[in-house]
Amino acid sequence: MTHVHTPAEGPPLDSADAISPQGGVLKESPLARLKDIGFWAEWASLVGLIVLIIVFQSADSTFLSTGNVEAMLTASAILIVLAVGQTFVITTGGIDLSVASVMTFAAVAFGLTYKHSSNLALACVIALLAGLAFGVANGLLVSQGKITDFIATLGTLSAASGAALIISNGKPTTVINSTLLKLSSGGIGVLGWSFIIAAVVAVIAHVVYFRTRFGTHVLATGGSAEAAAATGVRTGRVKLAVYTIAGLLAGLGAILLVSRVGAAEPAANTAYLLNSVAAVVLGGVSLVGGRGSIVGPVLGALLLTALTNGLTLLGVSQFYQPLSVGIVVILAALLSRFQK
Amino acid sequence: MTIDSTATPRTATDLLRVEDVSLSFGPVRALRDVSLTLRRGEITALVGDNGAGKSTLVRCVSGIHRPNSGVITFDDNVIHFHTPDDARNAGIETVHQNLALVEDLTVWQNLFLNREKVYGKRPFALLNRRAMKRDAAQMVSTLAVNVPAVTSRVRRLSGGQRQAVAICRAASFSSKLVIMDEPTAALGVQETAKVEQLIRRLRNDGHAVLLISHNFEQVLRLSDQVWVMRAGRCVGGRRTTETTGEEIVGLITGTIAA
Numbered sequence: 001m002t003h004v005h006t007p008a009e010g011p012p013l014d015s016a017d018a019i020s021p022q023g024g025v026l027k028e029s030p031l032a033r034l035k036d037i038g039f040w041a042e043w044a045s046l047v048g049l050i051v052l053i054i055v056f057q058s059a060d061s062t063f064l065s066t067g068n069v070e071a072m073l074t075a076s077a078i079l080i081v082l083a084v085g086q087t088f089v090i091t092t093g094g095i096d097l098s099v100a101s102v103m104t105f106a107a108v109a110f111g112l113t114y115k116h117s118s119n120l121a122l123a124c125v126i127a128l129l130a131g132l133a134f135g136v137a138n139g140l141l142v143s144q145g146k147i148t149d150f151i152a153t154l155g156t157l158s159a160a161s162g163a164a165l166i167i168s169n170g171k172p173t174t175v176i177n178s179t180l181l182k183l184s185s186g187g188i189g190v191l192g193w194s195f196i197i198a199a200v201v202a203v204i205a206h207v208v209y210f211r212t213r214f215g216t217h218v219l220a221t222g223g224s225a226e227a228a229a230a231t232g233v234r235t236g237r238v239k240l241a242v243y244t245i246a247g248l249l250a251g252l253g254a255i256l257l258v259s260r261v262g263a264a265e266p267a268a269n270t271a272y273l274l275n276s277v278a279a280v281v282l283g284g285v286s287l288v289g290g291r292g293s294i295v296g297p298v299l300g301a302l303l304l305t306a307l308t309n310g311l312t313l314l315g316v317s318q319f320y321q322p323l324s325v326g327i328v329v330i331l332a333a334l335l336s337r338f339q340k
Numbered sequence: 341m342t343i344d345s346t347a348t349p350r351t352a353t354d355l356l357r358v359e360d361v362s363l364s365f366g367p368v369r370a371l372r373d374v375s376l377t378l379r380r381g382e383i384t385a386l387v388g389d390n391g392a393g394k395s396t397l398v399r400c401v402s403g404i405h406r407p408n409s410g411v412i413t414f415d416d417n418v419i420h421f422h423t424p425d426d427a428r429n430a431g432i433e434t435v436h437q438n439l440a441l442v443e444d445l446t447v448w449q450n451l452f453l454n455r456e457k458v459y460g461k462r463p464f465a466l467l468n469r470r471a472m473k474r475d476a477a478q479m480v481s482t483l484a485v486n487v488p489a490v491t492s493r494v495r496r497l498s499g500g501q502r503q504a505v506a507i508c509r510a511a512s513f514s515s516k517l518v519i520m521d522e523p524t525a526a527l528g529v530q531e532t533a534k535v536e537q538l539i540r541r542l543r544n545d546g547h548a549v550l551l552i553s554h555n556f557e558q559v560l561r562l563s564d565q566v567w568v569m570r571a572g573r574c575v576g577g578r579r580t581t582e583t584t585g586e587e588i589v590g591l592i593t594g595t596i597a598a
């Protein structure tokens with residue numbers, strides 16, 4: 001076997017990808033990379049998170065207290081789960097605008113099932129199935145119906161919100177269940193159960209994204225659907241699969257949401273939609289598809305949660321939160337233009 | 341007997357038979373009743389002016405397009421490829437004119453795209469990246485003069501290096517037929533020589549090769565059989581040993597009738 005690696009080309013084989021969230025290969029020395037704006041773009045979410053932590057911690061020393069860290073991690077769980085789903089979709093060059101509405105619908109379905117059956121497991125299954133169903137619908141509209149992702153998921157966004165209002169009659173359903181409550185209050189150390197669930201999802205997603213044929217096909221479909229198809233990759237099926245994943249994860253998000261709120265509300269969760277896209281952008285995932293990571297969007301979700309939490313802690317009005325999220329996202333998007 | 345007409349006699353040595361294949365894109369009739377044959381163990385060239393329909397024919401054979409009418413027989417079976425995967429499974433590998441590499445993926449990922457090596461059982465199979473990188477390095481080293489590291493992204497490669505990667509991929513999987521649509525169009529002198537060497541080696545190893553090229557010297561140098569297309573039709577075929585560059589040019593331009 002001949003190896004084409006030379007020492008000048010950096011670390012051979014697997015060691016290279018451990019360094020970059022994109023699974024790419026490092027060629028320059030670490031110092032040279034610090035001067036490279038592309039490096040900062042790729043790591044925007046991590047750098048941003050560190051900067052935020054430093055700023056908020058120096059402004060208020062309770063920011064990094066055990067209680068607040070636990071609260072932040074728990075609060076980030078839903079966004080992490082949604083962002084992971086969104087990452088798969090965006091990597092194929094699509095976008096899922098319906099994630100938050102589908103989560104709302106699944107939450108309402110969860111609430112109603114629990115109210116009528118008092119069966120937590122059944123309610124969870126129904127929530128996941130509800131998310132799955134909308135995901136499959138999105139996937140079929142995009143892959144078979146050849147409808148632009150933007151329009152298709154805008155349609156299901158509205159449909160899911162409407163369906164949630166219809167089946168709930170516009171009223172919230174209180175869900176009181178001790179096991180469900182533990183999900184958002186219990187945990188191991190600072191790690192709440194909901195955060196642990198989100199972390200497990202992220203780890204599985206990372207393995208799927210970088211270590212399976214499916215993950216490679218997702219990247220290839222986003223990179224060049226035509227080239228992928230020419231090698232026999234079934235790009236239609238890949239698209240169907242990523243929207244299905246996003247839907248299923250929206251269903252999981254619904255369970256976490258109900259656990260957190262203690263009720264299933266048909267209210268639109270538009271902030272979750274914007275933040276899920278924002279986390280992906282912050283995570284350095286290419287919006288045209290073909291490049292990305294799971295670590296990046298997860299860090300992006302943590303950053304956005306820390307931002308909201310820190311502003312609240314500092315007593316900044318709630319009204320400033322959407323504004324600050326918007327600014328952060330636009331900055332990240334600007335920075336991502338410098339990505340290689 | 342020799343084949344010197346557009347007629348398509350059925351011979352046991354035929355690997356691919358295209359019979360009366362037509363394909364239109366809306367008003368554009370890209371292929372009109374195209375018939376040609378391709379023998380086992382031979383290099384067959386397909387020539388014609390720009391827009392003659394060569395790439396379209398290639399895409400029909402490799403499962404990207406489905407002809408509106410006509411029959412394609414490969415290895416004695418009538419083929420109905422629904423996807424390029426069907427064609428690859430049947431033993432047809434193609435280097436497309438537009439290369440068909442995914443720029444954001446690395447060289448090794450492209451070489452093994454949709455042919456990934458895995459360990460473990462589906463659906464829990466994980467990529468065997470180490471094996472793929474190792475084999476990719478070997479695949480590339482047989483061809484390229486200036487070997488790109490297999491872990492570099494294709495986006496960073498020069499046009500010629502990309503072409504080399506695409507050719508490597510087509511030549512590396514045990515195929516019965518390797519189709520190359522203008523494989524040396526972007527290559528330097530040395531790389532062209534390497535590719536020609538590789539094409540000969542493929543033939544010597546028993547593969548059939550369908551070569552599309554605008555370089556008549558190359559066609560005369562390499563091929564055993566030449567087919568000529570003009571404006572969506574296959575206007576004639578010649579054994580390479582029995583023809584000349586002038587005759588082929590005449591067929592292409594239409595000054596010589598088949």
Ligand SMILES: Nc1ncnc2c1ncn2[C@@H]1O[C@H](COP(=O)(O)OP(=O)(O)OP(=O)(O)O)[C@@H](O)[C@H]1O
Nearest residue numbers: 365368370388389390391392393394395396397437
């Ligand atoms: N997908 C498509 N949609 C519409 N028209 C097409 C398509 N593909 C090819 N054509 C048309 O079909 C005709 C044949 O094109 P083709 O690419 O097969 O030519 P070619 O012989 O390969 O030419 P070249 O030597 O320039 O590569 C052209 O008129 C082209 O415009």
Ligand SMILES: [Mg+2]
Nearest residue numbers: 394395437521
């Ligand atoms: Mg062509």
